[in-house]
Amino acid sequence: MQRILVxxxxxxxxxxxxxxxxxxxxxxxxxxxxxxxxxxEIALEEALRIRERGAAQEVVVLSIGTDDAQQQLRNALAMGxxxxxxxxxxxxLEPAAIAxxxxxxxxxEQPFLVILGKQAIDDDCNQTGQMLAALWDRPQAxxxxxxxxxxxxxxxxxxxxxxxxxxxxxxxxxxxxDLRLNEPRYIKLPDIMKAKKKPLDVVALASLGxxxxxxxxxxxxEPPPQRRKGVMVKDAAELVAALRQKGLV
Amino acid sequence: xxxxLIIAEHLDGKLNxxxxxxxxxxxxxxxxxxxxxxxxxxxAAVAAAAAAIAGVSRVLLVQNPANEPALxxxxxxxxxxxxxxxxxxxxxxxxxxxxLMPRVAALLGAPQLSDVMAVESAxxxxxxxxxxxxxxxxxxxxxxxxxxxVRVASFQAAAAGGTAAVEKQTLNVALPSHTRFVxxxxxxxxxxxxxxxxxxxxGGRALGSKENFALIQRLADRLGAAIGASxxxxxxxxxPNELQVGQTGKIIAPELYxxxxxxxxxxxxxxxxxxxTIVAINKDAEAPIFEVADYGLxxxxxxxxxxxxxxx
Ligand SMILES: Cc1cc2nc3c(=O)[nH]c(=O)nc-3n(C[C@H](O)[C@H](O)[C@H](O)COP(=O)(O)OP(=O)(O)OC[C@H]3O[C@@H](n4cnc5c(N)ncnc54)[C@H](O)[C@@H]3O)c2cc1C
Ligand SMILES: Nc1ncnc2c1ncn2[C@@H]1O[C@H](COP(=O)(O)O)[C@@H](O)[C@H]1O
Numbered sequence: 001m002q003r004i005l006v007x008x009x010x011x012x013x014x015x016x017x018x019x020x021x022x023x024x025x026x027x028x029x030x031x032x033x034x035x036x037x038x039x040x041e042i043a044l045e046e047a048l049r050i051r052e053r054g055a056a057q058e059v060v061v062l063s064i065g066t067d068d069a070q071q072q073l074r075n076a077l078a079m080g081x082x083x084x085x086x087x088x089x090x091x092x093l094e095p096a097a098i099a100x101x102x103x104x105x106x107x108x109e110q111p112f113l114v115i116l117g118k119q120a121i122d123d124d125c126n127q128t129g130q131m132l133a134a135l136w137d138r139p140q141a142x143x144x145x146x147x148x149x150x151x152x153x154x155x156x157x158x159x160x161x162x163x164x165x166x167x168x169x170x171x172x173x174x175x176x177x178d179l180r181l182n183e184p185r186y187i188k189l190p191d192i193m194k195a196k197k198k199p200l201d202v203v204a205l206a207s208l209g210x211x212x213x214x215x216x217x218x219x220x221x222e223p224p225p226q227r228r229k230g231v232m233v234k235d236a237a238e239l240v241a242a243l244r245q246k247g248l249v
Numbered sequence: 250x251x252x253x254l255i256i257a258e259h260l261d262g263k264l265n266x267x268x269x270x271x272x273x274x275x276x277x278x279x280x281x282x283x284x285x286x287x288x289x290x291x292x293a294a295v296a297a298a299a300a301a302i303a304g305v306s307r308v309l310l311v312q313n314p315a316n317e318p319a320l321x322x323x324x325x326x327x328x329x330x331x332x333x334x335x336x337x338x339x340x341x342x343x344x345x346x347x348x349l350m351p352r353v354a355a356l357l358g359a360p361q362l363s364d365v366m367a368v369e370s371a372x373x374x375x376x377x378x379x380x381x382x383x384x385x386x387x388x389x390x391x392x393x394x395x396x397x398x399v400r401v402a403s404f405q406a407a408a409a410g411g412t413a414a415v416e417k418q419t420l421n422v423a424l425p426s427h428t429r430f431v432x433x434x435x436x437x438x439x440x441x442x443x444x445x446x447x448x449x450x451x452g453g454r455a456l457g458s459k460e461n462f463a464l465i466q467r468l469a470d471r472l473g474a475a476i477g478a479s480x481x482x483x484x485x486x487x488x489p490n491e492l493q494v495g496q497t498g499k500i501i502a503p504e505l506y507x508x509x510x511x512x513x514x515x516x517x518x519x520x521x522x523x524x525x526t527i528v529a530i531n532k533d534a535e536a537p538i539f540e541v542a543d544y545g546l547x548x549x550x551x552x553x554x555x556x557x558x559x560x561x
Binding site: 012124166216220228230237 | 425
């Protein structure tokens with residue numbers, strides 16, 4: 001079966017103003033809205049469109065985390081994924097560990113395409129897809145803004161610093177999404193009902209037989225330095241005069 | 250001694266300005282011995298430029314036609330091979346470095362720190378998380394290789410005046426053939442580069458159309474500035490993707506940043522926090538951009554831009 005695997009991370013919603021906890025041990029999560037990482041929503045949307053075009057038969061979503069991530073997986077099923085897998089762990093894992101856990105599922109599921117977000121908006125690492133591609137020994141097409149499949153290959157347009165780059169990779173391959181790849185669909189109410197009946201497998205991380213221990217230690221979190229509030233100027237002339245005085249124009 | 254290898258980014262025979270900033274980051278590590286690796290088809294000019302950065306001990310030049318245009322899957326096994334004997338492997342936090350370095354880290358079985366903004370010791374670094382809403386201090390294990398990308402906006406370029414030797418290296422690694430470069434479309438212009446410009450003028454959704462975005466270009470030209478854009482302006486097609494400033498675009502640190510018709514979402518602000526002076530022009534006096542602006546001007550951009558030009 002032609003299968004696409006999409007990773008789904010549960011993160012603090014992008015609209016939340018994240019605050020550091022007073023003890024510096026993390027950020028405030030109590031009562032904070034959690035969502036699918038926005039880049040992963042884009043990844044899922046792309047997989048669904050490929051399936052709807054007939055170029056894939058099944059879209060499987062995968063999350064690694066606590067039981068709470070089932071909510072995001074249910075939302076992914078409501079968006080249209082066929083089934084979901086939760087690798088359950090209470091440990092916060094680094095990208096390298098996530099990549100290894102994903103690889104274990106890839107070996108089972110044999111997808112021809114794995115789509116991840118380019119970056120999780122909590123840790124902002126931008127690592128997991130590239131690490132997965134290396135461990136799997138397959139091509140990577142990162143920061144994708146266009147993805148075309150043709151005869152065992154993917155032609156991917158990538159958002160790079162210089163502009164847009166096009167590369168061609170043999171399948172199976174790893175792709176990570178950028179913002180312009182697509183606009184994810186909204187979930188409709190009946191889909192939420194339907195999603196309840198779709199399969200969601202919970203697998204204990206320990207059952208994968210990986211030795212995963214944290215390598216990096218976060219010692220503390222601090223709020224960023226604040227910029228001093230500036231002044232309001234009354235018109236263009238005053239603005240230009242102020243900038244001129246500072247030697248900026 | 251801490252032996253640090255920096256992977257050079259370059260294009261059309263020119264060394265990327267981010268490399269000298271990576272050198273500054275590496276030099277902040279105690280007892281640093283800094284090498285730069287240049288992977289190129291014909292890299293003599295790039296290697297010479299790298300050797301001229303102060304503080305660099307050696308430049309390792311690996312020439313192979315397969316190395317240009319750069320593909321992460323092709324470079325990564327070579328970098329991993331060359332990294333032997335190094336304690337740290339650094340790359341710039343540009344799309345080149347972001348694509349390449351995690352692949353290298355996985356091949357080395359090493360952890361990676363992304364967007365290093367400050368060095369506290371050879372194993373302790375600071376980096377932004379949650380779109381810059383928090384700064385994490387992270388400790389890496391001693392005695393183990395560490396891969397990192399350097400948040401270039403946080404470091405000044407290392408000075409010129411270095412005289413490092415260039416050593417040609419031949420690597421015996423199998424290169425994959427599963428990835429092929431097809432093309433790159435870059436809008437070439439005489440305008441300053443967004444990532445290194447001293448002045449940047451950015452436009453947001455308020456511009457309303459690609460045609461109107463020309464107002465931003467005109468003002469930028471008058472100021473000798475680079476052009477930037479918010480995500481909304483890029484999504485709407487007013488500006489190309491490479492001009493997006495922010496958490497998931499470019500992080501910049503110009504002397505002057507002028508935000509026009511940009512509301513100041515956290516994802517945008519994280520890209521401009523290190524700008525020396527921020528100017529905001531917005532018709533909504535409550536827009537969050539004014540909380541970070543050194544100079545705020547409330548009003549309609551369509552009348553204010555021409556007035557600013559008149560006063561210049
Ligand atoms: C995962 C993720 C990543 C993101 N990454 C980025 C990123 O890297 N960079 C980024 O910029 N955004 C990013 N965003 C988007 C961000 O959240 C905002 O949606 C975006 O920055 C808004 O762009 P804007 O300020 O141009 O538009 P708006 O928020 O719509 O603001 C337009 C502003 O223009 C003002 N205005 C309207 N008309 C006029 C006028 N005539 N004269 C003067 N002012 C006027 C309005 O008052 C308003 O403040 C990201 C979002 C997500 C979810
Ligand atoms: N715990 C997780 N569960 C599922 N996917 C994840 C997890 N962590 C990271 N990913 C995937 O990896 C991408 C990049 O994450 P990162 O490298 O942490 O920035 C995310 O967009 C997700 O698609």
